[in-house]
Amino acid sequence: MLERHELEAFLALAEELHFGRTAERLRVSTARISQTIAKLERRLGVPLFERSSRRVRTTPAGRDLYAELRPAWDRITAAVRHTMDTGRGRAGTLEVAFVDAPTGQLLVRAAELFRERLPDCAVRLREAQPAQVIPWLREGEVDIVLDMVPFPVAGITTGPELVTEARLLAVAAGHPYARRATVELADLARVDMLRLPPELPEGVRENRTPTTTPDGTPIPSGPAAATYNELLTLVGAGRGVFPVGAHVRRYNARPDVEYVPIRDAPAVRWALLWRADGETEPVREFARAAVLAAGE
Amino acid sequence: MLERHELEAFLALAEELHFGRTAERLRVSTARISQTIAKLERRLGVPLFERSSRRVRTTPAGRDLYAELRPAWDRITAAVRHTMDTGRGRAGTLEVAFVDAPTGQLLVRAAELFRERLPDCAVRLREAQPAQVIPWLREGEVDIVLDMVPFPVAGITTGPELVTEARLLAVAAGHPYARRATVELADLARVDMLRLPPELPEGVRENRTPTTTPDGTPIPSGPAAATYNELLTLVGAGRGVFPVGAHVRRYNARPDVEYVPIRDAPAVRWALLWRADGETEPVREFARAAVLAAGE
DNA sequence: TTTCGTTACGTTAGTCGTAAAGATT
DNA sequence: AATCTTTACGACTAACGTAACGAAA
Numbered sequence: 001m002l003e004r005h006e007l008e009a010f011l012a013l014a015e016e017l018h019f020g021r022t023a024e025r026l027r028v029s030t031a032r033i034s035q036t037i038a039k040l041e042r043r044l045g046v047p048l049f050e051r052s053s054r055r056v057r058t059t060p061a062g063r064d065l066y067a068e069l070r071p072a073w074d075r076i077t078a079a080v081r082h083t084m085d086t087g088r089g090r091a092g093t094l095e096v097a098f099v100d101a102p103t104g105q106l107l108v109r110a111a112e113l114f115r116e117r118l119p120d121c122a123v124r125l126r127e128a129q130p131a132q133v134i135p136w137l138r139e140g141e142v143d144i145v146l147d148m149v150p151f152p153v154a155g156i157t158t159g160p161e162l163v164t165e166a167r168l169l170a171v172a173a174g175h176p177y178a179r180r181a182t183v184e185l186a187d188l189a190r191v192d193m194l195r196l197p198p199e200l201p202e203g204v205r206e207n208r209t210p211t212t213t214p215d216g217t218p219i220p221s222g223p224a225a226a227t228y229n230e231l232l233t234l235v236g237a238g239r240g241v242f243p244v245g246a247h248v249r250r251y252n253a254r255p256d257v258e259y260v261p262i263r264d265a266p267a268v269r270w271a272l273l274w275r276a277d278g279e280t281e282p283v284r285e286f287a288r289a290a291v292l293a294a295g296e
Numbered sequence: 297m298l299e300r301h302e303l304e305a306f307l308a309l310a311e312e313l314h315f316g317r318t319a320e321r322l323r324v325s326t327a328r329i330s331q332t333i334a335k336l337e338r339r340l341g342v343p344l345f346e347r348s349s350r351r352v353r354t355t356p357a358g359r360d361l362y363a364e365l366r367p368a369w370d371r372i373t374a375a376v377r378h379t380m381d382t383g384r385g386r387a388g389t390l391e392v393a394f395v396d397a398p399t400g401q402l403l404v405r406a407a408e409l410f411r412e413r414l415p416d417c418a419v420r421l422r423e424a425q426p427a428q429v430i431p432w433l434r435e436g437e438v439d440i441v442l443d444m445v446p447f448p449v450a451g452i453t454t455g456p457e458l459v460t461e462a463r464l465l466a467v468a469a470g471h472p473y474a475r476r477a478t479v480e481l482a483d484l485a486r487v488d489m490l491r492l493p494p495e496l497p498e499g500v501r502e503n504r505t506p507t508t509t510p511d512g513t514p515i516p517s518g519p520a521a522a523t524y525n526e527l528l529t530l531v532g533a534g535r536g537v538f539p540v541g542a543h544v545r546r547y548n549a550r551p552d553v554e555y556v557p558i559r560d561a562p563a564v565r566w567a568l569l570w571r572a573d574g575e576t577e578p579v580r581e582f583a584r585a586a587v588l589a590a591g592e
Numbered sequence: 593t594t595t596c597g598t599t600a601c602g603t604t605a606g607t608c609g610t611a612a613a614g615a616t617t
Numbered sequence: 618a619a620t621c622t623t624t625a626c627g628a629c630t631a632a633c634g635t636a637a638c639g640a641a642a
Contacts, residue, residue, distance in 0.1 A: 004298060019623095020622090031623075045439070052615075053616045053621040054617060069375055072375070079365055083360065084341055278339075314596090315596070316596070330597060331632090331633095334598085597641100598640095600637080601636090606629105606630095614623070615623090
């Protein structure tokens with residue numbers, strides 16, 4: 001027994017001595033920390049913390065346990081990190097994915113620069129669908145993904161921003177907006193916004209496809225779609241609109257879709273993502289190479 | 297990352313070098329070991345084992361990882377055990393439960409003997425319903441339960457057998473079997489067998505309330521009930537029959553229920569149960585005391 | 593043909609967040 | 618009254634077993 005999440009909750013709480021900060025640090029709710037610690041104490045049969053709503057302190061048993069657990073757990077995480085570093089290191093294969101086909105171009109250049117620095121580490125480049133990004137990173141299916149940010153997901157690190165571009169609205173060629181030079185966020189209240197798949201967390205979806213205009217007016221929802229081709233096909237068929245980055249104008253020109261700048265929308269930002277505990281030397285090196293490639 | 301079950305699967309497989317034995321040792325299916333290791337290797341990006349259907353060997357990376365993880369994990373488990381021992385030890389409270397009221401008598405005597413050996417460790421005795429035994433042990437709500445065995449549940453240890461007694465069939469006072477000196481297992485095919493709650497695992501329920509006679513004839517099922525009082529009430533109301541230990545004849549005599557020995561049924565055996573990783577000094581001491589109390 | 597590891601799939605335990613309640617200063 | 622922890626509850630992830638499959642001797 002003694003699950004990983006219990007161990008980490010105990011160690012973090014013993015250091016923070018505050019449920020709220022512990023929860024924040026571990027990116028979970030305070031309720032979860034409370035219940036995790038309570039269950040652990042029941043199982044061990046010993047109170048590990050004295051707490052009131054004002055003060056949290058370790059008991060002697062908690063102090064002793066912490067003194068043993070902290071170094072042992074550090075040793076385990078260090079060993080795992082070392083295994084990852086050497087295994088996927090200079091002789092392994094770095095798995096890199098991109099979410100939107102055109103942005104993949106940047107990664108090809110990055111891979112060339114990367115190869116000069118770590119010639120023995122191969123790079124494999126593939127496309128990921130939006131809903132695959134999180135499970136693929138979590139399961140180690142890929143090491144790095146180039147995706148839009150912000151990407152507020154626990155356990156996933158956002159690397160340096162590589163590209164910033166204007167945000168355009170993809171609309172059907174025959175749509176009234178298609179003839180305008182620009183639109184505004186407020187205009188979205190009068191069109192249907194296509195949706196990303198429900199597997200994506202709320203924070204990510206809201207950033208890509210807002211549900212309200214800046215003044216709070218709801219934006220109607222259209223159908224959901226899993227891939228960019230599906231989305232653009234739906235746009236072309238007049239089923240709704242979808243915000244995209246400016247590069248699609250060049251890479252995804254289609255007769256049935258027009259792209260209109262959204263005057264007051266925040267820019268589209270692209271960055272590399274990786275598993276927080278998967279930050280190996282090749283990952284860091286690839287991130288450096290990608291920054292160089294983006295600056296060219 | 298690196299969950300407890302992954303860590304233990306890795307360590308066990310590195311020692312056994314055999315998926316089947318590893319699964320058996322950890323009390324899970326071989327399929328689970330295979331998938332757990334595969335996922336771990338994907339996340340680390342390194343093969344940890346070379347395997348064919350004939351031979352399993354560690355890779356160099358697996359060997360190195362094992363050398364670090366084994367001592368660190370041992371240190372963690374030892375620290376947890378030490379915390380449990382001292383916390384619930386000589387100055388704590390041992391939580392003991394029994395499933396069937398009359399068998400609780402034995403525990404009262406055991407608690408007296410226990411107190412002579414560990415005078416500073418209090419004993420609290422309570423009754424548990426059949427469906428509570430597993431969650432109560434798992435969550436540390438109780439440390440020891442006196443229950444019928446066999447009790448084939450992962451993570452729960454069966455201690456020494458304390459009592460063996462004849463198995464009787466509880467039948468309604470007016471039932472034809474009530475006038476017989478004995479019945480046989482084959483006779484069960486012609487009555488409704490009351491059922492224990494579905495939360496109980498298959499192995500435990502089948503032992504208490506068989507679904508077939510020895511020659512494979514199905515035994516009809518009656519309603520399920522959660523407590524012994526409910527069960528006996530249903531028996532008295534003619535809703536079905538239920539196998540019990542001989543002690544109920546003395547402790548649960550009721551006008552509406554008769555108890556008839558089942559000539560060819562295995563004896564009812566009682567033993568202490570505890571969480572496999574909750575075997576603290578007080579637990580071992582209480583088990584010794586219970587053996588002495590049973591021998592009186 | 594037997595033994596052993598892997599893949600596929602449906603089930604369920606247990607972790608999760610939200611929200612409301614309770615406690616302490 | 619404000620701040621912090623605990624309890625309650627419904628949702629969903631992911632670990633689980635069964636069973637069918639595939640590979641090696």
